[in-house]
Amino acid sequence: MEEEKGLAIGVDLGGTNIKGGVVNLQGQVLKRMSSQTKAQEGPERVLDQIARLVQKLKGEGKIEGLGVGCPGLVEPTLGIVRDPPNLKGWKEVKVKGELEERLGLQVEVANDVNAAALGELHFGAGRGVKDFICLTLGTGVGGGLILDGRLFTGSRGAAGEIGHLPVNIFGPRCRCGNYGCLERYVGAEYITERAQAKLKDNPQSLLSPLNRGGRLTPKLIAEAAQRGDDLAKEVFQETGEIIGAALSGVVNLLNPELIIVGGGVAQAGELIFGPMRKALPKRAMSEDIQRVRVVPALLGKDAGLIGSASLILKP
Numbered sequence: 481m482e483e484e485k486g487l488a489i490g491v492d493l494g495g496t497n498i499k500g501g502v503v504n505l506q507g508q509v510l511k512r513m514s515s516q517t518k519a520q521e522g523p524e525r526v527l528d529q530i531a532r533l534v535q536k537l538k539g540e541g542k543i544e545g546l547g548v549g550c551p552g553l554v555e556p557t558l559g560i561v562r563d564p565p566n567l568k569g570w571k572e573v574k575v576k577g578e579l580e581e582r583l584g585l586q587v588e589v590a591n592d593v594n595a596a597a598l599g600e601l602h603f604g605a606g607r608g609v610k611d612f613i614c615l616t617l618g619t620g621v622g623g624g625l626i627l628d629g630r631l632f633t634g635s636r637g638a639a640g641e642i643g644h645l646p647v648n649i650f651g652p653r654c655r656c657g658n659y660g661c662l663e664r665y666v667g668a669e670y671i672t673e674r675a676q677a678k679l680k681d682n683p684q685s686l687l688s689p690l691n692r693g694g695r696l697t698p699k700l701i702a703e704a705a706q707r708g709d710d711l712a713k714e715v716f717q718e719t720g721e722i723i724g725a726a727l728s729g730v731v732n733l734l735n736p737e738l739i740i741v742g743g744g745v746a747q748a749g750e751l752i753f754g755p756m757r758k759a760l761p762k763r764a765m766s767e768d769i770q771r772v773r774v775v776p777a778l779l780g781k782d783a784g785l786i787g788s789a790s791l792i793l794k795p
């Protein structure tokens with residue numbers, strides 16, 4: 481590994497795990513490590529953890545720098561992270577400055593979903609595409625915007641929050657404080673919640689015994705749908721339609737060429753992509769806009785890590 485030039489370390493910081501890897505200019509992860517995030521011990525401790533992980537990954541090799549993907553609002557120039565949802569006590573943390581001091585390396589910081597969008601731009605489903613939207617479906621619903629070949633972060637680094645587009649202004653309260661956001665319907669726990677509501681009138685569904693055991697998840701709902709369960713199919717049909725409706729608004733606004741969809745819930749494949757692709761042209765305005773392609777993300781769980789490294793590698 482010492483021989484290779486153009487290596488950077490990417491770190492994907494999550495509320496549960498810190499994942500790190502050495503990435504080359506081809507976007508390949510040559511070496512990887514992870515550790516459990518000691519989130520409850522505060523930002524200083526977590527920054528120390530990241531620094532230790534980076535030291536271990538680096539070894540004796542030559543590294544150009546470190547890219548970090550963080551949840552929450554990230555001010556990209558100064559690398560300041562604000563209010564990440566899964567990291568308590570992180571009101572405002574100077575991740576770039578603190579890590580540069582600890583490591584003596586160049587450090588760049590991006591929001592985790594934006595990092596994933598960059599990963600897809602340089603090494604994934606977005607290669608060669610100038611304008612695309614990256615959507616991640618999981619516990620939260622995130623978005624990244626690549627416009628004119630570059631990441632668009634907005635005036636304060638907060639652009640791309642597709643999960644908090646209101647899809648029903650009279651809807652239930654979202655954790656962001658607003659009402660009826662996209663995430664409030666299609667975030668993992670809310671997909672489960674919608675399935676549970678339907679179960680009351682459909683006790684014969686395959687999902688009933690799972691729900692009684694308190695084990696219902698979007699993954700199990702998808703499996704039941706694949707086995708032909710009508711209620712489970714309906715849940716995913718609805719989920720895809722809601723996402724498609726929200727995306728039609730985004731498409732009308734930005735006219736992208738491509739929409740890349742990743743995250744755990746997107747593993748449901750055609751169950752969710754089918755209705756999403758159908759809903760879009762029904763709702764988007766001009767014929768040109770209707771041509772937008774909706775494809776799965778290519779980099780999977782490595783998108784954040786590889787994209788973070790690309791903040792340094794600038795391939």
Ligand SMILES: [Zn+2]
Nearest residue numbers: 644654656661
């Ligand atoms: Zn919201």
